[in-house]
Amino acid sequence: MRIESTTNQRVKAVRRLHRGRERHRTGRTLLEGPKLVETALDAGVVPVEVYTDAGGELVRRCEAAGAQVIETDRKVLESIATTVEPQDPVAVLEVPEQPGLDSERLVVLVDISDPGNLGTLIRSGAALGWQVALLRGADPWSPKVLRSGAGAHFIAPPVPISNFDEIVDAGYLTVALVVSGGKPPFDIPEGRAVALVVGSESHGLPEHIVSSCDIALSLPMVGAVESMNAAVAGAIAMFAMG
């Protein structure tokens, strides 16, 4: 199939996925550029549709795996992508089913609203071996968060939770990351599942969540600047707790 009009009904439907509400309604999202599409494919997640003006080996792999390939031109690619200079191809994806909480190391992200920070934390969790749970915050499957995640979504999909009690009730040792006043990072006791709880860029963790945690942890800072970016602090805490 070939489409060259930006007002084509299918093209319009893809463009609507720029909006969170439409992604939520359809259960679909956009995946942009060869690296993300390849990581998804490698993880067995096959796009529904692949828009391309260049074709090539990756697009053929998508087609062989069951994706519908739509040949198009630069103008249409630019209209459906969320980046100013989109990389070929742009794919439509059904958001994969959410896994359950099954790791001994869990990082719980609370109210992380910056897409870059959220994607970076998902990426760091996957690299450091921590499962990621999400309480509120930005849409983890938005194109921006997928971009910052650099493919980690497909290797270690984030798990949305609706209430912090789910973590407490599941028996995790809960550790709140706070800017100051907490213990330094410690080695996780053998045989105990740990949930590291990280709050938002601007407001930190809600007080009721800090007080329902077993331990508060703070990173020792030696410099004159008193706080770090939330994504950096969360990653250092994961690293430091091994």
Add this chain to the structure above:
Amino acid sequence: MRIESTTNQRVKAVRRLHRGRERHRTGRTLLEGPKLVETALDAGVVPVEVYTDAGGELVRRCEAAGAQVIETDRKVLESIATTVEPQDPVAVLEVPEQPGLDSERLVVLVDISDPGNLGTLIRSGAALGWQVALLRGADPWSPKVLRSGAGAHFIAPPVPISNFDEIVDAGYLTVALVVSGGKPPFDIPEGRAVALVVGSESHGLPEHIVSSCDIALSLPMVGAVESMNAAVAGAIAMFAMG
């Protein structure tokens, strides 16, 4: 003074500072929002001009310290700011003089071109007590980098260098951060100044820099994702080396 026209010559001159070339030519940059302006003032860096439509205590402090205050309206603020919804005030600043290399812990950032990553690394360096040196990469005093730096520029100003040999010749123990194949992080030997060298998001460090370093260091990663965001990896390495 009050200005309400977006075509006023002074307003146009401020707007030209959005461009890197103009910042370079004038030695000036833009500082947006109360947090950054306050951090600059606290560090003794007084803006040249402060544009405001709300006035208030911070603006009075700027004026008392020698800044020229220009009262204006929302429309002008939006035209001079680089954010879509600018925070009051927007200030014009002379980029402070660059300090020399004087720390026992130096992180050298090579070709970091993403403004968010660059600002975040400057912020992490300041929080963790590492001086930041810059070899090429994005303009460290651009409004975007200042925003990600969250005020760290004024507490620990980054030091531009023009050649990696400056670091080698200064006698630092040079440690290249590489994705894999390096040693795990180690405690810095007593009495030895260390330069941790961090490369770009997309290409890592140039081979000739890695080979001129004394040691290569890699972060142990346990997950299935093989790399982390450059700003996160750099911060973890600084943290891990104490």
